[in-house]
Structures are given as C-alpha cells and as structure tokens.
Amino acid sequence: xxxxxxxxxxxxxxxxxxxxxxxxxxxxxxxxxxxxxxxxxxxxxxxxxxxxxxxxxxxxxxxxxxxxxxxxxxxxxxxxxxxxxxxxxxxxxxxxxxxxxxxxxxxxxxxxxxxxxxxxxxxxxxxxxxxxxxxxxxxxxxxxxxxxxxxxxxxxxxxxxxxxxxxxxxxxxxxxxxxxxxxxxxxxxxxxxxxxxxxxxxxxxxxxxxxxxxxxxxxxxxxxxxxxxxxxxxxxxxxxxxxxxxxxxxxxxxxxxxxxxxxxxxxxxxxxxxxxxxxxxxxxxxxxxxxxxxxxxxxxxxxxxxxxxxxxxxxxxxxxxxxxxxxxxxxxxxxxxxxxxxxxxxxxxxxxxxxxxxxxxxxxxxxxxxxxxxxxxxxxxxxxxxxxxxxxxxxxxxxxxxxxxxxxxxxxxxxxxxxxxxxx
Amino acid sequence: xxxxxxxxxxxxxxxxxxxxxxxxxxxxxxxxxxxxxxxxxxxxxxxxxxxxxxxxxxxxxxxxxxxxxxxxxxxxxxxxxxxxxxxxxxxxxxxxxxxxxxxxxxxxxxxxxxxxxxxxxxxxxxxxxxxxxxxxxxxxxxxxxxxxxxxxxxxxxxxxxxxxxxxxxxxxxxxxxxxxxxxxxxxxxxxxxxxxxxxxxxxxxxxxxxxxxxxxxxxxxxxxxxxxxxxxxxxxxxxxxxxxxxxxxxxxxxxxxxxxxxxxxxxxxxxxxxxxxxxxxxxxxxxxxxxxxxxxxxxxxxxxxxxxxxxxxxxxxxxxxxxxxxxxxxxxxxxxxxxxxxxxxxxxxxxxxxxxxxxxxxxxxxxxxxxxxxxxxxxxxxxxxxxxxxxxxxxxxxxxxxxxxxxxxxxxxxxxxxxxxxxx
Numbered sequence: 001x002x003x004x005x006x007x008x009x010x011x012x013x014x015x016x017x018x019x020x021x022x023x024x025x026x027x028x029x030x031x032x033x034x035x036x037x038x039x040x041x042x043x044x045x046x047x048x049x050x051x052x053x054x055x056x057x058x059x060x061x062x063x064x065x066x067x068x069x070x071x072x073x074x075x076x077x078x079x080x081x082x083x084x085x086x087x088x089x090x091x092x093x094x095x096x097x098x099x100x101x102x103x104x105x106x107x108x109x110x111x112x113x114x115x116x117x118x119x120x121x122x123x124x125x126x127x128x129x130x131x132x133x134x135x136x137x138x139x140x141x142x143x144x145x146x147x148x149x150x151x152x153x154x155x156x157x158x159x160x161x162x163x164x165x166x167x168x169x170x171x172x173x174x175x176x177x178x179x180x181x182x183x184x185x186x187x188x189x190x191x192x193x194x195x196x197x198x199x200x201x202x203x204x205x206x207x208x209x210x211x212x213x214x215x216x217x218x219x220x221x222x223x224x225x226x227x228x229x230x231x232x233x234x235x236x237x238x239x240x241x242x243x244x245x246x247x248x249x250x251x252x253x254x255x256x257x258x259x260x261x262x263x264x265x266x267x268x269x270x271x272x273x274x275x276x277x278x279x280x281x282x283x284x285x286x287x288x289x290x291x292x293x294x295x296x297x298x299x300x301x302x303x304x305x306x307x308x309x310x311x312x313x314x315x316x317x318x319x320x321x322x323x324x325x326x327x328x329x330x331x332x333x334x335x336x337x338x339x340x341x342x343x344x345x346x347x348x349x350x351x352x353x354x355x356x357x358x359x360x361x362x363x364x365x366x367x368x369x370x371x372x373x374x375x376x377x378x379x380x381x382x383x384x385x386x387x388x389x390x391x392x393x394x395x396x397x398x399x400x401x402x403x404x405x406x407x408x409x410x411x412x413x414x415x416x417x418x419x420x421x422x423x424x
Numbered sequence: 425x426x427x428x429x430x431x432x433x434x435x436x437x438x439x440x441x442x443x444x445x446x447x448x449x450x451x452x453x454x455x456x457x458x459x460x461x462x463x464x465x466x467x468x469x470x471x472x473x474x475x476x477x478x479x480x481x482x483x484x485x486x487x488x489x490x491x492x493x494x495x496x497x498x499x500x501x502x503x504x505x506x507x508x509x510x511x512x513x514x515x516x517x518x519x520x521x522x523x524x525x526x527x528x529x530x531x532x533x534x535x536x537x538x539x540x541x542x543x544x545x546x547x548x549x550x551x552x553x554x555x556x557x558x559x560x561x562x563x564x565x566x567x568x569x570x571x572x573x574x575x576x577x578x579x580x581x582x583x584x585x586x587x588x589x590x591x592x593x594x595x596x597x598x599x600x601x602x603x604x605x606x607x608x609x610x611x612x613x614x615x616x617x618x619x620x621x622x623x624x625x626x627x628x629x630x631x632x633x634x635x636x637x638x639x640x641x642x643x644x645x646x647x648x649x650x651x652x653x654x655x656x657x658x659x660x661x662x663x664x665x666x667x668x669x670x671x672x673x674x675x676x677x678x679x680x681x682x683x684x685x686x687x688x689x690x691x692x693x694x695x696x697x698x699x700x701x702x703x704x705x706x707x708x709x710x711x712x713x714x715x716x717x718x719x720x721x722x723x724x725x726x727x728x729x730x731x732x733x734x735x736x737x738x739x740x741x742x743x744x745x746x747x748x749x750x751x752x753x754x755x756x757x758x759x760x761x762x763x764x765x766x767x768x769x770x771x772x773x774x775x776x777x778x779x780x781x782x783x784x785x786x787x788x789x790x791x792x793x794x795x796x797x798x799x800x801x802x803x804x805x806x807x808x809x810x811x812x813x814x815x816x817x818x819x820x821x822x823x824x825x826x827x828x829x830x831x832x833x834x835x836x837x838x839x840x841x842x843x844x845x846x847x848x
Contacts, residue, residue: 015644017464019454020655022446026469030443040441041476045450045467052465059483163820204499220439231444282713282734288720289706289713292734296712299788299821301736307744308734310706310716316731316774320744350740364723396587397723 004039005181008060010046010053012070012080013160017047024162025069032169034233037185038065050079057087061153064181070160072143074123081146084157085131088150092129095136099128102142109142137171140164149177189234191246191260196227196410198256203228203249210248215241225406227265228256258413265409266294266301272416273304278353278383280412282308283321283346285333286360286376290405306352311342321345334359334371336388339379347381354382354416358408362400374400378408380415387415428463429605432484434470434477436494436504437584441471448586449493456593458657461609462489474503481511485577488605494584496567498547505570508581509555512574516553519560523552526566533566561595564588573601613658615670615684620651620834622680627652627673634672641666649830651689652680682837689833690718690725696840697728702777702807704836706732707745707770709757710784710800714829730776735766745769758783758795760812763803771805778806778840782832786824798824802832804839811839 009029015021026043033040041063046056048071060066071080085092106120127142134148140159145168148155154177158165172178195203200223207230213219216238222229230249234242250257259268273280282291292308295301311317314333318325323341331337342357360376367373374395379388389411393400433453439445450467457464465487470480472495484490495504509516530544551566558572564583569592572579578601582589596602619627624647631654637643640662646653654673658666674681683692697704706715716732719725735741738757742749747765755761766781784800791797798819803812813835817824 014642015646015655016451017454017467018458018644018655018657019451019456019464020644020653021646021648022448022451024446027440027443027446030441032443034442040443041471041473042480043441043469045469047465049465056466163823208499218438220442220444222439222445224445229444231439231442233442279737281740284713286720287717288725288729289708289716289732289734292713292736293711293717296710296734296736296786297822297825301712302790305712306737307740308713308732308736309744310713310720310732310734312716312720312726312732313703313730316705320731320733320774350744362720366726398721399587401721 004037004185005064007033007038007040007065007067008063009033009040009043010056010060010066010068011043011160012046012048012053012068014047016045016070025158025160025165028162028166028169029067029069032173033065033067035187035190036173036182037187038181048077048079050083053079054083054087057083061087061151061155063153065178066153066155068155068157069165072127072157072159074120074127074142078126080157081130084148084155088131088148088153088155090131090133090148090150093132094125094129095134096128098130098136098139098144099124101139102127102144105139105142135175135177137175138168140168145172147172147175147177149180154178154181186236189236189239189242191232191234191242192262193230193232193246193249193257194227194259195230195253195256196258196265196406198228198253200228203230203253206249206252207245210245213245217242217245219245225403226410227406258410264298265406265413267298269409269412269416270295270298270301270304272413273354276416278304278416279306279351280304280354280356281306281346281350281352282408283342283355283357284308284310285312285317285342285358286362287358287401287404287408288312290401291356291358291408294405294409307350309346309349317342321349332371334361334375334377336377336379336390339377340381340386340388343379343381343386354380354412356380356408356412358404360400360404362397362404364397376400376404376407378404378411380408380412382412382415384415384418387411428461428609429488431457431462431464431489431491432487433457433464433467434480434484434490434492435467435584436470436472436477436492438471440469440494449582449584449589452586452590452593453491453493456597457489457491459611459614460597460606461611462605472501472503474507477503478507478511481507485511485575485579487577489602490577490579492579492581493589496551496581496583498544498551498566502550504581505554508570508572508579512555512572512577512579514555514557514572514574517556518549518553520552522554522560522563522568523548525563526551526568529563529566559599559601561599562592564592569596571596571599571601573604578602578605610660613660613663613666615656615658615666616686617654617656617670617673617681618651618683619654619677619680620682620689622652622677624652627654627677630673630676631669634669637669639665641669643669649827650834651830682834688718688722689830689837691722693833693836693840694719694722694725694728696837697778700840702728702840703730703775704728704778704780705730705770705774705776706832707766707779707781708732708734709736709741709766709782710786711782711825711828711832712736714825715780715782715832718829718833731774733770733773741766745773756795758785758799758801760801760803760814763801764805764810764812767803767805767810778804778836780804780832780836782828784824784828786821786828788821800824800828800831802828802835804832804836806836806839808839808842811835
C-alpha cells in the first residue's frame with residue numbers, strides 16, 4: 001500500500017482504556033507522523049497492566065517508528081520505560097545527569113509541600129532510570145521524554161499530558177535516530193477540499209468516477225456536521241494525478257465547495273467581515289451561545305465579533321432583542337419570523353452590521369407535532385441583504401445544536417459573499 | 425489482575441488512524457464493557473488496509489468479547505465483515521431476509537436521487553453478506569449491526585457513526601451470545617467522588633494513604649479543567665473496602681468535594697437555581713458564550729437559564745450590560761470591577777436573579793505585563809450576595825477558556841450554597 005516507514009502508536013492510561021477520558025495523543029502523533037512522511041498504521045490504547053502494555057509494545061516494535069505516550073510517572077504503576085527497554089532488548093541504567101536534574105525539580109516540590117525529600121528520592125531514581133543509549137529530549141515535570149534506537153525500530157517515549165507531549169515532540173523529531181528514519185522518506189503533499197450541503201455519497205461517487213484513490217493519491221472523505229471534508233494525501237510525483245482528482249471533485253460539486261484549505265467556517269465568516277470592515281453579532285436560542293463560542297474560539301476574533309445575545313427565554317427575546325411578543329405568540333418562538341426578528345434585533349441592539357440568529361427545538365423535550373424536536377430556523381441580516389433558512393433533523397440534542405451552529409455560519413458566509421450559487 | 429471476561433475493542437477508519445478525526449466509539453464501548461462487568465483491555469484503532477485490519481482482529485480474537493466498529497459500508501473498501509468472518513473461521517453467506525430489507529432502503533434512496541436501482545444492487549448484496557450464524561441486531565442506513573459467536577470469542581460488529589452505534593448497541597447486549605458471556609460475570613459497583621480546587625497530587629496522596637487500590641477496589645484519578653474526578657470500580661464483596669477508600673478521600677478533602685454522583689457542575693448550578701425558583705443568566709467576555717453553551721447543553725435548562733450577553737467588545741459591555749465606560753477606562757476590561765459590573769448588569773438587563781460574569785485574556789494576543797494572557801476575573805451576583813474571584817494560568821487559549829467556564833460555574837455553586845467552606 002505504501003513504501004513509507006511505518007509508525008505504530010501506543011498510548012497507555014487506565015482511564016483511557018476504560019473510556020473515562022478520550023485520548024488526544026494518538027490523533028496528535030498520527031497527524032504528525034503523516035505530515036513527516038511516515039505511515040501511521042494503528043493507534044493502540046492500553047491500560048497500565050504490565051502484561052497488556054508489554055504485548056502491545058511488542059506488536060508495535062514491528063513498525064519502523066513506535067510512538068509511545070504515558071506511564072512515565074514516579075510510582076511503581078508507571079512501567080512504560082522499563083517495558084520499552086525489555087521489548088527493545090536494551091538494559092536499563094541510571095542517567096546521572098538526568099537524576100541530578102530531576103532531583104532539583106523534586107527538591108523544590110518537596111520544599112513547597114513541606115515534606116522531606118527522602119519521600120521523593122526513590123521516585124527520582126526511578127524516573128532517571130532509562131534504557132542504555134536513550135536520548136533524553138526534555139523533561140515535563142519530573143518525567144523525561146526519550147528517544148531510543150534499537151534494531152530496526154526507533155522508540156519515542158513521551159509523557160501523557162497532551163500539552164507536555166506537544167512541547168517535547170519537536171526535540172524528538174530533531175533527534176538523530178528519528179532523523180535517520182525520516183531521511184528515507186519525504187513528506188507527502190496534501191490537498192483539502194471542503195464541501196457544505198453535499199451528501200457524503202455524492203462526494204464518494206464523484207471520487208469513484210475520478211478513478212478513486214491510488215496512483216499516489218489517497219483520499220479520505222469525512223462528514224462533520226453538514227460539512228464533507230475531503231483530504232488528499234499526495235505522494236511526490238503524483239501531483240498531476242492529484243490535480244485531476246481535485247478537479248473531478250470540484251466540477252460536479254462546485255456549488256457546495258466552500259474552501260480548499262484548513263480554514264474553518266468560523267474563520268471564513270470572520271475574514272469575510274474583517275475584509276469589509278463589518279462587525280458581527282449573534283442572537284441565539286437553541287444553540288445557547290455555541291455560535292458565539294465557535295467564533296470566539298478563533299484567536300483575534302474580536303476584530304470582527306462584537307458579542308451575542310443568548311435569548312433562551314421568550315422574555316429575553318423580547319426585552320433584549322426587541323422581538324415583539326405578538327410575533328412570538330402568533331408564529332411561535334421557533335419560526336422564520338422570530339429568527340428574522342432576532343437577527344435584526346441583535347444588529348440594532350448591539351449596533352453591529354451583521355446579525356446571525358438561530359432558534360429551534362433541540363430536545364429532548366419541547367417538541368410538538370407542528371414544531372418537532374430537530375426543527376431549527378436560522379437567519380442572517382447584513383448590509384447586503386437578508387436570508388433565512390431552516391432544517392429539520394431527527395437527532396439528539398448535541399447533534400441538533402452542533403448542526404444548527406454550522407448551518408447558521410454557512411448561511412452567513414453565503415449572505416456575505418452574495419453567492420449566485422444557492423446551495424453553497 | 426481480574427477474573428472478568430476480557431473485551432478487546434477494534435475501531436476502523438482511515439481518518440481515525442490519520443488523526444483527522446478523534447474516535448468516540450472506543451471510549452463508548454469501553455465504558456459500556458466496564459459497566460457490564462467486562463474488563464476492557466485495549467482499544468485498537470486501525471485504517472481500512474485489509475492486512476492491518478485482519479492482524480488487529482486476530483489479536484483481538486484472543487479476548488472473550490471483541491467489539492468492532494466501522495467498515496460496514498457498501499463499497500469494496502469496507503472489509504470489516506469479510507475479515508471478521510475470516511478471523512472467526514466462519515463462511516460468509518447472503519442473508520436473504522436482510523437483503524430484502526436493505527434493498528427496500530436502497531430503492532428508496534435510488535428513487536430520491538433519481539438514479540437506477542442497478543447502481544445500488546451490488547452494494548446491497550455486499551451488505552447482506554454476513555458470517556454464517558451471525559445475528560442481525562438492527563440496521564443503520566443500509567449497514568447491519570451483527571453479533572457472531574465463534575469459538576471462545578463473541579464478536580459485536582457495529583457501524584461507525586457514533587449515533588448509530590449507540591442506537592444498535594442495546595440490541596447487541598440483549599443477544600444470546602453476549603448474554604452468555606455476561607452470565608459469567610457481574611457488573612461492578614461504582615463510586616464517584618468529584619473535587620474542585622484540590623491538586624491531583626493531593627488526591628493521589630489521600631488515596632495512597634488509604635492503602636491505594638486493590639482488594640477489589642480499582643481507583644482512577646482524572647484531572648479535568650480544575651476538577652479532579654475519582655472513580656472507584658468495586659468488585660462484588662468489596663463494598664466495605666470501597667466505603668473505607670471513599671471516606672479516606674472525603675476526610676482530608678471535604679472542602680473540595682462537590683458531588684458524589686455523575687452530575688456536571690452545569691447541572692448542579694441549574695438545580696440549585698431551580699430548587700429555589702431563581703432565574704440565571706451569564707455575561708461573558710473571554711469565554712465568548714461557553715458558559716451559556718455549557719448550561720444549555722443540559723436538557724431542560726430553560727427552567728432556570730434565561731439567557732446570556734456575550735460582551736466581547738467594550739462597546740457591548742457598556743451598551744448591553746451597562747458597564748460604565750469610565751470603569752473600563754479606569755480598571756481595564758479585565759478587572760474585578762468590570763467582572764462585578766457585568767454580573768450585576770446582566771441581572772438587571774435580563775431581569776434575572778443570578779448573574780455569572782467572566783472577563784479575561786484568553787490569548788494568544790492581547791496580553792500585557794499587568795494583564796498577562798491567562799488572567800481571568802469572574803464574578804457571581806445573586807440574592808444571597810456576591811463573590812468575585814480570579815486566576816492566572818499560563819496555558820493555551822482553549823485551556824484558559826475551558827477553565828474559566830468551569831471556575832465561573834463553581835463560583836456560582838459556592839455563592840448559591842453559601843458554603844462555609846471557602847475552597848469548595
């Protein structure tokens with residue numbers, strides 16, 4: 001399938017294998033491996049039981065690179081380093097320089113907690129015990145990040161906290177053993193096409209009609225909310241094949257294509273406003289602040305985003321957004337008329353140029369035969385004009401709220417670009 | 425380690441193993457397995473390359489139950505059923521009843537898309553081809569969920585979309601093969617203790633001083649935002665040991681303990697309001713609607729939650745919340761004074777009883793030496809009184825926003841319970 005060096009990912013943590021927490025390190029490692037020209041093959045999540053962890057490490061050591069996270073703490077439950085050494089067939093030894101470093105950190109902690117250093121000493125020696133020949137690429141708290149070359153596999157061993165792992169990762173990439181693997185490969189190219197309002201099967205069909213993937217182009221199609229994301233991973237030399245595939249997707253789906261880069265719909269809407277010096281605000285009922293949260297998730301959003309009024313109750317719709325009580329009585333809070341009044345109301349009340357409004361029934365309660373759970377009206381009011389839309393979706397509360405958020409942002413994009421293509 | 429039947433989890437999807445999407449099915453399966461009395465051992469995430477998937481299924485078939493998701497679609501890339509059959513040593517056959525069912529669904533799709541049914545027929549036969557003896561527990565779109573007993577392993581094979589998997593799962597649990605495994609075990613008890621404002625190491629120390637886990641009680645400690653969640657999994661017969669462990673945690677950490685059940689801080693705050701007939705609103709700057717989104721994430725939140733004003737710009741803070749411009753000029757938008765004025769302002773403007781306000785520097789831009797990135801002020805104004813607080817945290821934008829959200833909700837809980845214990 002691929003000539004690329006293979007990467008296996010091993011994540012350890014009892015809370016992860018019990019489903020109490022969702023792993024973030026596996027996906028990070030996978031994305032990084034892919035972008036460096038490695039082929040991520042599997043992500044294995046395992047608890048701290050030594051037999052399980054050793055078995056998984058043994059399977060992973062069949063790959064060219066084995067990316068490991070977690071189990072580096074000072075206690076006896078943290079066995080990752082010992083087991084990596086065993087699987088790699090490398091003896092353990094205490095690294096004196098590392099031990100001195102960890103001792104310094106631990107003495108400071110002991111002092112802060114008012115506890116004798118002797119309580120920490122065994123943990124310090126344990127954390128400074130590493131496989132012979134391992135490179136220490138940095139320390140997170142008292143846990144070292146390590147790179148170990150053994151036989152044909154290079155092990156990268158990193159602490160479990162995602163922020164620490166990300167911080168130490170660049171030094172691991174720069175280490176000689178990993179660089180020698182990377183010298184055998186080259187980073188693939190990447191094309192991104194993002195569609196809104198097209199069905200996943202329509203995108204899959206267009207891809208199949210373009211000859212599918214292969215010939216140096218691998219495609220993934222991923223549906224998220226109402227968006228379809230197509231990622232093409234392009235081997236060196238396959239650029240013109242990638243151009244063909246991209247054009248074969250663009251051609252039948254042009255009216256659904258909204259970006260060919262990594263920008264999110266929130267970023268696109270903010271840029272459209274920023275480019276034209278427009279200020280933006282949201283008026284939200286069922287989404288309860290999610291549209292605003294999505295917009296303010298973007299650093300620098302304050303350039304264009306002024307604020308939001310979350311009008312969950314009808315009283316707030318009237319008092320804070322100026323929606324006439326009679327309009328709510330006559331059409332219901334979930335109606336095209338109220339959505340339009342909310343969008344205009346937030347423009348006026350917050351003194352902005354563009355208003356995005358959402359009102360719907362997110363469920364599970366509150367549905368009626370006329371206004372079922374999953375019915376959402378959204379409306380955008382802008383200097384260019386106004387547009388309202390609705391959808392009805394049999395789904396759970398989270399899905400309805402999330403789709404409503406995305407749909408409202410896409411409607412704003414459409415109004416702000418005054419697209420002639422209705423469906424984009 | 426455990427006498428429980430072991431569960432291995434296999435999740436397939438190229439976008440998952442490339443890190444483009446984070447898997448939700450593995451954690452779901454793991455939690456369900458645990459609660460049924462199985463021991464989840466590993467979660468393996470693999471792409472759709474048949475060799476990789478077969479190897480992982482073969483390893484997983486060593487467990488008593490193998491929980492599989494993904495790869496059930498109509499195209500040649502979707503090989504899960506075929507590979508499960510191969511690993512289980514079971515021949516494939518077309519299930520006529522299932523085929524008729526899928527054909528009905530597909531004919532409706534063909535009609536809606538205006539395409540000939542002949543385009544769909546090969547996919548229908550492919551999706552109706554299942555291992556001999558497999559039980560069809562339901563259909564998601566055109567993909568069947570299957571349970572197959574083979575040798576000592578029971579395979580559960582479910583479609584990849586998380587909502588569909590969750591919908592079909594109960595029928596899989598009720599199936600005879602899985603019930604016969606479950607008859608050999610019993611669901612463990614579970615205790616939950618959730619702390620706010622305690623350090624993870626303080627909780628770990630209390631646990632260690634209680635003798636750690638073992639003797640039928642397994643503990644996991646998990647830090648989320650500023651909360652520490654302790655879960656105890658209790659074997660039948662170990663209830664009194666679990667009582668001891670729970671009390672050993674409660675005793676030194678009582679002032680940080682905020683719940684002993686699964687309720688989130690948003691649910692607790694809504695209940696505190698609801699119980700006393702109070703209406704609640706938020707005034708948010710750096711959190712940009714996240715506090716409101718968290719509250720409205722709770723079904724039925726409209727009982728107590730009226731709305732929110734997201735005042736991202738200073739103009740909105742003044743116009744919509746009535747924060748005097750001089751106060752902002754004098755103290756800065758990120759200050760205890762402005763947080764207090766925002767909390768009072770939203771109470772007045774939205775006519776509610778309780779106002780929660782947050783203002784801070786989420787970064788990465790906007791920091792100054794006096795007001796660095798990570799400085800957040802939050803304030804709660806309620807009929808019982810008022811309270812303001814702040815934190816300063818060197819972290820990324822997401823973390824700062826998320827912690828600010830949780831901190832503000834905990835402050836509301838504290839004000840609403842008028843706790844004598846300052847730190848809870």
